[in-house]
Amino acid sequence: MISHFDHIVLTVANIDKAVSFYETVLKMEPITFANGRKAMRFGQQKINLQLLGQELRNHAMEGSGDLCLxxxxxxxEVIDHLKNCKVTILEGPVSKSGALGPIQSVYFNDPDNNLIEVSVYEDELSNDEQETD
Structure with missing residues (x-):
């Protein structure tokens, strides 16, 4: 029945700060939609950003998101880029289980304490990365 995600929504304290983080650290494209709302597009998906209390149907709090990208x-390259952006890696790289098989992941928080996991499928890792991890 379900084929893929279209979008998810993250609750944030500061839209501009969140846009800057996702654009700089995760290389997502900022877009504006419906009444000036902000989202971050990547591939064929997007993350809609909402201010705490903006959406009365959604009772999510800041920092309640947990994403694997x-x-x-x-x-x-991911680790070097995160270090250059002065992002603190909380864990990783570590082996985890992705939707399509084993992945190597690093974990960090966005400015609102949402947990972000950036992953590479193990079958796509180079031989050097597989030997050193």
Whole structure:
């Protein structure tokens, strides 16, 4: 019945700060939609951003999100980029179980304490990365 996600919604304290983080750290494209709302587009999906209390149907609080994002970058490139952006890696790289098989992941928080996991499928890792992780 379900084929894929279209979008998810994250509750944030500051829309501009969240847009800057997702654009800079995760290389997502900021877009504006419906009455000036903000979202971050990547691939064929997007993350809608809402201010705490903006959406009365959604009772999510800041920091309640937990996302796993798949990257086309190598894990070494991801780690170097996060370090250059001064993002604190909470854990990783570690082996986890993705929707399509084993993944290598790093974990960090966005400015609102949502947990972000950036992952590479293990069958896409280079031999060097598989030997060192």
């Amino acid at each position: 798949i990257t086309s970058w190598s894990m070494a």
